[in-house]
Structures are given as C-alpha cells and as structure tokens.
Amino acid sequence: MVCAVDITEKPKLNNPVLIEGLPGIGFVANIAALHLIKELKAVKFAQIVSSSFQDFAVTTGDGTARSPINELYYVRRQEGCRDLIIWYGNTQALTTFGQYELCGKVLDIVQELGCNFVVSIGGFKKDEAAAVPGLYSTATDLETMKTALDLGTKVMVGNVFGIAGLSVGLAKLHCMKGFSLLVDTPGMNPDVNAARFALNTIGKFLNLQVDQTQLEETSNEIKRMLETFGLVKTISEEKKKEEQQLRWFI
Amino acid sequence: MVCAVDITEKPKLNNPVLIEGLPGIGFVANIAALHLIKELKAVKFAQIVSSSFQDFAVTTGDGTARSPINELYYVRRQEGCRDLIIWYGNTQALTTFGQYELCGKVLDIVQELGCNFVVSIGGFKKDEAAAVPGLYSTATDLETMKTALDLGTKVMVGNVFGIAGLSVGLAKLHCMKGFSLLVDTPGMNPDVNAARFALNTIGKFLNLQVDQTQLEETSNEIKRMLETFGLVKTISEEKKKEEQQLRWFI
C-alpha cells in the first residue's frame, strides 16, 4: 500500500493554502495545526495511512485504540480570503522513503484541489527558551521569501529536516510556492509559546485572527496524545543522539 | 511480491470473526490459535508468504523444510453462531513496512468474505507469572470496548506493538470493529496458562466451548516449532534490549 489514502470529500476551495502541522521539535506545528482545526471548526476530508508509520496501536483513556495516521482538513473562509487545508497527524513517516511518499501524496491531493501554496511549520532547536523566540524561514523562491521576511522572520541558515523541509522542497518541484516557518524552541516538550508565535505569523500572512484562549489546553491535549504515543519520552531520549539522527523531528 | 497470497477456497461464512494468532510475547496468541484450529478442525483456505519474512528454511525432525508462513483457516459453526476465521502462522513480518502490508492484505481477504470483526490476541509482558493473569483490552470503538470490558478485561494502558495492535488499528481504518485481548505473561516461553485465559475469554465472547485437555500438548507443539525457528532463544536474547525494540513480539 505504501500510502493508503481515504478521501471522503473533494471540497471546492478558494485558492487554498496548505498548512503542514505534523509532530516535530517542540511540537510547534502540531499544536498550531490542532488549534486551527478546533478554532476554525475545520472539516476532515481525507486520512492517510502509510506502511512507513510505526506498526502499533496506542490506547486512549477510554480504551479505544488509536493508530498512527495523517489527516487533511479544510476550512472555508469569508469571501476574499484564501481557504485553508490543514495537514495534521500524530506521526511523520519512519523512513526517508516513507517521508517522500507521504509528502508527495499529500501535495498531489491538495494540488488537485487547486492548492498552489504551502506553509510548513517547524521548531528550530535552541538550548534555552526565550520569551520572544526567533522566527526563521526558507522559501521556494525569492518573491515568497520576501513575503516571509516581511512577516518578521529571518533567513533560515542550515538544513530543514523532515516534512517541514521536504514539503517546501517538493512543493517547488511540484511548481507550487511556499515557505517553511521555523520557531526557536528548546524542543523537548510541547512548546505552547512557540506555537503562539507560529500562529501569530500565519495569522498575519493569511489575515486570520484566531482566538488563543484555549491554546494552552490544545497544547496539553497534544501532550497527552504524545505521551500515549511515547513520543515525548522518545524525544528526550533522542536528545543524546546526534542532531542529524533526529531525522523527522522538525 | 511483497505478499504472495494463495487462496485455495473462498468459503461462504456466517458473519465471521477474525481471530489473530501470530507468534508474540508468551506465544499466547499462537497457542490459542493453534488450539482452536485443532479442536475445531478448522480448514485452511489461504496461505501468505511475504518478502518481509526471514529468508531461511527451518528443518523438522523428519528432515522436511518449513518456511516462514502465515495461514488462514475457517470454522463453520452451528446455526445462530458466528463462524470463525483463524489467522495462524510461525512468524510476523520483520519490518514495519512488512507488517502493514501483511495486516492490510489479511484484512482485505477477510473483509471480502464478509468479516467485519477482529479479535487480536497478545501477551502483555509482566516480570512475574501470576496464577490468574490480568486481562486487558483496547478496541476500535466505545461500544466494542464495553463488550470487551464486560468479558472481564481492564482498559489497556500503553502501546500495543506488532500485529496485535496493528490489526485492531487497521481494522478501524477498514471500517471494521474489534478488540485486542492482552494477557499478562512473563513472556519468555510459550505460556500455556495465559493461553488458557485467552481461550476462556474468547469462548465467553463467541459462546464457544473448546475442550482444553490437549492445551498443554498444543503449547509443547508450539514450543518445538519455535525452537526450530530459533524464536524462543531469540526472545531470551532480545530480553536485554529495550522493550521498544521488541518490535513484533506482542
């Protein structure tokens, strides 16, 4: 199967922007994406299972099983605003091969829905937390890069690992545009402050005001989910390994 | 090939339940499944070979070679009772990718035969043996979870690795229902007592009385098979490794 996609609806969308929000360093993307889904009452229209996900089920408090999965949601907005597609999930793929397949599949799906712009979110590992975290970006092209810099980001220096980087790189090869938004974070735990800055920056870009009263609660929800997945612990343990080996944690 | 399936018969079955019984911790599922096959004179109707199985042959006492293989059996029961499909084998797949392919293939096959319910069996590693082992479950949905709890199980907490977890997780994504039944076991050797409790619980669920006089003999048969496969030894050696690395032993 490699990637098994189940599309339940093909929504008509207005020039939609894909927002990538899979788990990674500081879970910045994951918190931001889940918060957008909840606050904007996003509608799930596709789910993706990959043979490159971990082969287990995790249990929730009520006993029901949860699988590694990726999901796509859409948000219709008022006229004159670009609609949103939100890429959310509880895992990235475990292998390089799986990451390419997963990312290529998602770009194929959203491109068919008229999407030609990707914003990926990631954490940028920093040893110490800062009240005002640095924001960095890399883009598919110079014009989009200018847009990203105008949002208050600095030029990212270095490699952007995992889906956050791959989605922008592959977007370029798909003749799409987009940028990766990276936020400083110590990275070991879900970082609600970094997510707040990510949401603010995306809000500025998309002219989108999202109430953040419940953001802390969203972060805790991510934390509980991740604990059952063993991801939070995993990251602490991974800390000892070389940064290059943290393959999919941005 | 990935998974090569050889289906020799497509039996007409009455609302069948799939019972997963591959080797894992304590070989609880494996003993239970083989015992059901023998006592209920189950009929083999499919065999599956995967490129993700180990590439060797093992020898039996009489010199004939045995390959890593998975098999599907069916059992027709008296009117008013759900028929059974039993998923038996001497191995799980060696890689995450192979596990997904194998499990997805089996669910496809049984779903085509009208099956919409999966019971997976597994051992839950505990340091010491107990005369009355704890029983745990996780389910695809709350209603099924209630059914599982009513059978005397407690809510499973944590990850369910390997096919035991994957089959319930993928069942949910296949729009099937089911639960995973996990039994406390020290896990190093075929655990006939844990298998007995698994069989009793499944018997209660399916209204199925199975004579257990020969269960010890079945367990010994599994043990001999596993010794030739080197699996029993492997598990003892694996014990030293981290639990997460025991990838397919539940």
Added chain:
Amino acid sequence: MVCAVDITEKPKLNNPVLIEGLPGIGFVANIAALHLIKELKAVKFAQIVSSSFQDFAVTTGDGTARSPINELYYVRRQEGCRDLIIWYGNTQALTTFGQYELCGKVLDIVQELGCNFVVSIGGFKKDEAAAVPGLYSTATDLETMKTALDLGTKVMVGNVFGIAGLSVGLAKLHCMKGFSLLVDTPGMNPDVNAARFALNTIGKFLNLQVDQTQLEETSNEIKRMLETFGLVKTISEEKKKEEQQLRWFI
C-alpha cells in the same frame, strides 16, 4: 526494477532440475555450479540484476568491469536423463526482501520451463575441516527426503539461511519438490573438497559423471573472482559477528 530479468532464450527442456549455486559459506555451491557449467558446456539463457545487489562495479585484471549479477544456464543431456538448469552468480541479494524477490523470480522462470525440482547447495559451517565432510539435507517432503537420505546425507538440524534454504522453502510453496544439500566446511575460503563431495552427491542423484580434474582450477577461479568482489575478506571479517548475522552465507 527490483529484479530486472533478461531472458535471451526459452529452451525446451526435458523435465529439468534446477541446481542452485550462489556464493555462500565455503563457496561450495558456487564452485560446484561453475564446474558444472564449464564441464557440461552449459548455455546461458537469462541474467538477473536486482536493486538489492551491492551498488558497485569490480574490476578484472584486463580492466573490464564486472557487476553483481545472477545467471541461468541450461544443459541438455542424453535421452532418458533429466536436463539441468544451473543458477549461478557472484552474489546473493543484500536484504531479506531482495532474497525473496530474487528467489521467487528464478522459481517463476524455471517453472515456466517445466522445472519442478530444485537442488540447492550450501556449506554447513564447522570449526574444523574433515577429509570426509558430513553431508546433510532438508527436503520439501518426506518422499524427497528419503531420496536425499539414500544419497548418503543425514537429516539437517537447524536453520538453512539464505538462498540455499529459501529456494527449497519457496519451492514447496510453488508446489515444486526439492532438497537442500549441505556440506561441512570451515567456510572461510573456497572449499574445493566440500565442492567435490557436493558434486559427487548430485552426480549420484542425477546419474551424472563429471570430470573433476579441473575442479581445483575452478575453485581458484572462484577465489580470484571473490577476492575482486571483496567477499573472501568480508567473510573473514564477518566471522567475528554472530552467526545469525551471516545472513546470506549458506
């Protein structure tokens, strides 16, 4: 591509027997197969390249490059004798997945040519060399096992790793018959004596007399080839690792 097969001829053969002779412990199979090819003037009719072979080229004395490859040869014999298909090569596949794909592909090809019997050859690692090495076998079925025992072999106890085991195991699943012939060998270097005993046993089985005057020369040819491939050295180094990790060296 996984396996790219180039078939240059589909020979009509009389009830042919497949003789597997890939490199492995003691290179017993490899020497025996090459010797049969040379002495019986076998004709190459297929070559197979797999993405699971090592990605390099090795050089020969005259500067020409040699790739990892598998080849199939046929030998037509006098009336009343079964023809031969010889499976020769300078490598096995590097991964379990590749081994299954390779072996399945070869069995598909030969089965289409009417072959229903496989003899695989392997070395059985023993710490010390013996003038008269032990011979062991495992077979697809009891009748074939009896045939193998009548040739002077003993029942093999344990796992038969790599293509030697896989080819007999998969043969059974292909509804073919066959046996694996294993010869005691210290295993670090091409073992001409073990190859001699393998050839004698196969000769007895197939009523085939092959001149062995040039066997030492064949063994040296294998040795030179293997040295350029770095295989001989590799095996010595591998010696330090656990036997289970010697994945494809039987």
Added chain:
Amino acid sequence: MVCAVDITEKPKLNNPVLIEGLPGIGFVANIAALHLIKELKAVKFAQIVSSSFQDFAVTTGDGTARSPINELYYVRRQEGCRDLIIWYGNTQALTTFGQYELCGKVLDIVQELGCNFVVSIGGFKKDEAAAVPGLYSTATDLETMKTALDLGTKVMVGNVFGIAGLSVGLAKLHCMKGFSLLVDTPGMNPDVNAARFALNTIGKFLNLQVDQTQLEETSNEIKRMLETFGLVKTISEEKKKEEQQLRWFI
C-alpha cells in the same frame, strides 16, 4: 514514486555520450560536470527526485530552499562531434536500492535519446595529494578499455563504489559501452586539481576544449553548495568509518 522524473524536452542529439557527474570522493565528478554545464551552456531537460534521497531541504544565502535532486543537461556540438548529456546533481541515493533505481532510470532516459556510451567520473581516495594525480579506468569491454588506456589511464584495481561504478556496470547490462574515469584525490574537499585532470582526459576523448579559467570558481561554488548540504563535513566525519561504509562517495 521511487524516482519521479520530469522531462521538459526530448532533444534530438547526435550519438550522444552521457557524462556522469554526481557528488563523490573529492567531488571530482561534480566539479567537472558543473564546469562543463557552465562553459558549454548546457540546457537542462530533465530532473529526477527519488524517495531514496535525504528528506530535507537546505537553505541558500538568500533564503530559498534547495532539495536533493538530479538533473540531466544536453550540449549540442558542431557537426562531426558527438553531443553530450551531462548527469549532474547534489546527491546520490542513500540506499543500494535507490542507487540501482536512479541509475537504471537515467540509463533508460538517455538510451531513448540514442545514447549508447557512458563516461562516469570518480575520485580514487589516496592519502596524499599529488601535483599530477594518477588516472585509472575500468570499462564495459576490452575495446573501450583500450580507448581508456590510450587516454593515459591505468587499469583500475578494486571496487568502484556508488554511481561511478554502477553506471558502467549497468551500462554493460543495458548493452551500452563506456568507462569509468577515476582520479587520485585525498578526497575530503572539492579537489579542483583532480577535476582539471578529469576534464583534460574527457576533452581528449571527446575532442573537446573547455576553457578552465573559471574552474576554481566552479569548485568554490560546489564547495558552498556542499557545505549547505552538510556533505563536506559529513565526509570528514565519515573518514573515521571503514572505507566500505563510504557507500556512495566515489
């Protein structure tokens, strides 16, 4: 996808020669290929992304993202001269499987364009730099080998790892001809001197004079690109590992 190929033009070419120039030891091939592309104003006509490339994006000074990618360029030359196809990229594939797929795909593409000759370039690791580096070659056949020797190369002894070796080995299996040109290099940094000798040798073979005034600048460009990719550093670190593990660095 394994390899996703995007062909933007199918140029008509005169008996073209493929020149392989992916990153490897000393980046000899990479510098030479990029220099040919720039000096001969080669035209890009295909790009290839593989699921076996690293899953990240790297950033450039202006903030734009760069993905692991391979590209094919063509050069039309004056009448009577063979045209060129240049295989350039910033990475090889990360796995053996990916290398075979990538190389097979490129050979398929160029063969369809009438190409039947491959020249691969590589560095041959030597502990010390030499003003006049040794040149070695291995070829698909004796006639081509003679051509390569006549260019002033010596017979290569040993394995040619990675695409440099694989492309010549697979060329032979594609019924194409060609040779691998290997140049002594200490190998840790882009080696402009080794690239110069490679270009001179290829120039002699193809009757092609290329201005080398800007070669140092090309080498620095490769160096900057590689530093952002982390490849230069990687190689230094890899140095400590066994040479066999330097899988794709020739």
